[in-house]
Amino acid sequence: MPTDGELARKSLQYRRNVLRWIKHAGAGHTGGSLSCVDILNVLYNRILRVSPATFTDPKRDRYIQSKGHSVEALFVVLADCGFFPESDLETLCGYQSAYVGHPTRHVTGVEQNTGALGHGLPLAVGTALASKLDDAGFRAFTLLGDGELAEGSNWEGALAGAHYKLDNLTVIIDCNTLQITGRTKDVMNHEPLAEKWAAFGWAVRTIDGHNLAAITAALEQPLEAGKPSCVIARTTKGKGVSFMEDVGKWHHGVPSADELARAYAELDGAIAQLSGGAA
Amino acid sequence: MYSPAAKAVAEKLGLKMGRANLEEFADTLLTLAKADRNILAVTSDSRGSGKLGPFGQALPKQIVEVGIAEQNLVGIAAGLGSCGKNVFAVSPACFLTARSLEQVKNDICYSDHPVTIVGISAGVSYGALGTTHHSLHDFAVLRAINNLTIVVPADNFETREAVKAAAAHDQPVYLRFGKAAIYTLPAADTAPFAFGQARVLRQGNDVAFIGTGETVIHCLLAAAHLETTAGLHCRVISLPTLKPLDVSAVLAAARECRAVVTAEEHMINGGLGEAVAGVIAQAGIGKRFKIAGIADEYTATGSQADIFRHYGLTMEGLSAAAAGLLQRS
Numbered sequence: 001m002p003t004d005g006e007l008a009r010k011s012l013q014y015r016r017n018v019l020r021w022i023k024h025a026g027a028g029h030t031g032g033s034l035s036c037v038d039i040l041n042v043l044y045n046r047i048l049r050v051s052p053a054t055f056t057d058p059k060r061d062r063y064i065q066s067k068g069h070s071v072e073a074l075f076v077v078l079a080d081c082g083f084f085p086e087s088d089l090e091t092l093c094g095y096q097s098a099y100v101g102h103p104t105r106h107v108t109g110v111e112q113n114t115g116a117l118g119h120g121l122p123l124a125v126g127t128a129l130a131s132k133l134d135d136a137g138f139r140a141f142t143l144l145g146d147g148e149l150a151e152g153s154n155w156e157g158a159l160a161g162a163h164y165k166l167d168n169l170t171v172i173i174d175c176n177t178l179q180i181t182g183r184t185k186d187v188m189n190h191e192p193l194a195e196k197w198a199a200f201g202w203a204v205r206t207i208d209g210h211n212l213a214a215i216t217a218a219l220e221q222p223l224e225a226g227k228p229s230c231v232i233a234r235t236t237k238g239k240g241v242s243f244m245e246d247v248g249k250w251h252h253g254v255p256s257a258d259e260l261a262r263a264y265a266e267l268d269g270a271i272a273q274l275s276g277g278a279a
Numbered sequence: 280m281y282s283p284a285a286k287a288v289a290e291k292l293g294l295k296m297g298r299a300n301l302e303e304f305a306d307t308l309l310t311l312a313k314a315d316r317n318i319l320a321v322t323s324d325s326r327g328s329g330k331l332g333p334f335g336q337a338l339p340k341q342i343v344e345v346g347i348a349e350q351n352l353v354g355i356a357a358g359l360g361s362c363g364k365n366v367f368a369v370s371p372a373c374f375l376t377a378r379s380l381e382q383v384k385n386d387i388c389y390s391d392h393p394v395t396i397v398g399i400s401a402g403v404s405y406g407a408l409g410t411t412h413h414s415l416h417d418f419a420v421l422r423a424i425n426n427l428t429i430v431v432p433a434d435n436f437e438t439r440e441a442v443k444a445a446a447a448h449d450q451p452v453y454l455r456f457g458k459a460a461i462y463t464l465p466a467a468d469t470a471p472f473a474f475g476q477a478r479v480l481r482q483g484n485d486v487a488f489i490g491t492g493e494t495v496i497h498c499l500l501a502a503a504h505l506e507t508t509a510g511l512h513c514r515v516i517s518l519p520t521l522k523p524l525d526v527s528a529v530l531a532a533a534r535e536c537r538a539v540v541t542a543e544e545h546m547i548n549g550g551l552g553e554a555v556a557g558v559i560a561q562a563g564i565g566k567r568f569k570i571a572g573i574a575d576e577y578t579a580t581g582s583q584a585d586i587f588r589h590y591g592l593t594m595e596g597l598s599a600a601a602a603g604l605l606q607r608s
Contacts, residue, residue, distance in 0.1 A: 058363055062361075105391070112357075113385060114385070119382065126357060126359040126361070128358075130358065156345075160355060
């Protein structure tokens with residue numbers, strides 16, 4: 001199990017790679033990828049019982065990225081975990097590439113083709129239910145955006161998850177408070193969020209979505225036996241790059257050469273600081 | 280559904296009235312599921328309308344209820360399918376193929392999971408319940424989605440074979456049928472039932488009737504009627520698979536017959552008729568051609584039989600359409 005320090009370093013490197021590949025592809029959902037990096041880091045390096053070697057094992061844990069637009073974060077983490085060589089991302093968004101701008105199962109490690117919002121939770125309910133029906137013991141995790149919660153299918157899935165008492169199912173909400181039009185609370189308010197999920201019969205915990213120890217603690221086991229878990233991760237869109245943090249225009253956006261250099265400088269500085277601290 | 284004259288023709292042909300394809304589906308699925316615990320039925324408060332009550336009683340661990348939530352129905356079915364379950368998601372075709380179309384497109388077809396979505400009480404089966412309950416768009420929208428076999432059985436035999444084939448198929452299938460009792464068609468003189476294969480029910484080279492689903496019986500009655508009344512020899516082709524289309528059977532009919540009439544319980548836009556027309560036109564064949572189906576208008580109200588009669592999807596209507604094509608100068 002990697003230490004918090006090791007994971008913190010990975011998160012910084014992941015952020016650097018997200019920006020690198022978005023710049024290379026000339027397209028990408030920058031802000032939302034940066035807001036969920038820490039969650040994906042903890043999932044793939046600490047929580048999920050899945051690896052390149054076990055990816056076809058019927059009893060593997062499943063991760064379904066409902067907020068498919070943050071695919072760059074997913075690809076970077078999957079590459080780091082050895083599902084495919086990171087150099088594959090040189091084709092990202094290119095002609096005939098498997099690496100399109102949303103997750104597809106043509107990429108090893110991706111469980112479901114997503115991108116249209118509001119699909120991940122029903123898929124995860126079916127996955128968790130399949131595990132329960134066969135007493136197979138695997139778990140389902142799905143990552144939702146907060147803007148995505150306006151899709152009604154999420155609430156159909158929320159009913160079903162509680163109805164079937166799927167304590168092997170965890171929803172993580174990347175609550176970065178921004179969507180393409182502006183503040184989520186102004187576009188379509190979903191607060192009070194914790195109360196809503198609790199009222200639907202879910203066990204709920206609200207955490208700092210950039211605190212690796214807090215993410216780990218929330219995802220390690222069901223929050224409550226007999227109930228599905230909802231982890232509300234309070235995050236910052238564009239996290240880790242000062243001029244991108246909490247700025248709506250970075251929902252999707254490709255950094256200029258200068259912006260990329262400044263972002264790298266910040267992230268490299270943070271990496272150096274971590275290394276200094278460790279030494 | 281059948282005029283006294285049509286019933287007389289059916290009797291002359293020795294056709295026996297079967298049961299509803301819906302009942303045939305439910306019984307076949309139950310039989311298959313008893314032998315394979317991996318088969319699941321997923322329903323959206325539709326086990327009664329899907330005749331799956333006995334299934335639920337016999338195999339309570341193989342039926343999943345999602346409530347009145349068709350998007351959830353298809354999403355959950357895809358999740359189950361992705362974990363190795365052989366899933367039949369059952370809901371009225373009107374809701375299944377409209378409200379949950381995006382889940383069908385992305386979660387089933389694009390992600391490529393072994394799920395059969397079963398559109399029950401399709402077309403205008405719900406007759407007088409009105410347009411909300413009709414599915415006259417499903418062929419059109421589903422034909423435009425990649426990686427989906429579209430199966431529309433004509434009688435109990437085709438339904439039984441289609442359910443078995445769907446259960447054995449490890450890719451997405453759409454199965455669509457009605458709920459009214461239907462005549463059993465004569466055995467085809469072609470190969471046994473298989474996806475993608477036409478069934479030629481009657482030979483002839485004057486007019487080719489090409490039907491899918493529960494309009495095929497009316498094509499057969501029309502062909503027999505035209506032989507008796509006008510001395511015409513008409514071919515009758517059942518296309519239980521709308522996609523992939525049996526192109527060779529369609530082209531043979533177009534080449535060998537003087538005219539082509541297609542028949543479908545669907546709007547004339549984007550369904551069987553336009554699929555067949557596309558094949559024929561692109562082969563450079565020019566033939567007199569008629570698409571019999573529901574017009575692009577507010578659908579006539581009334582029972583299923585009323586609507587079939589209104590739009591000429593009957594022995595009389597199809598006979599007139601065929602004769603009209605031949606008379607045209």
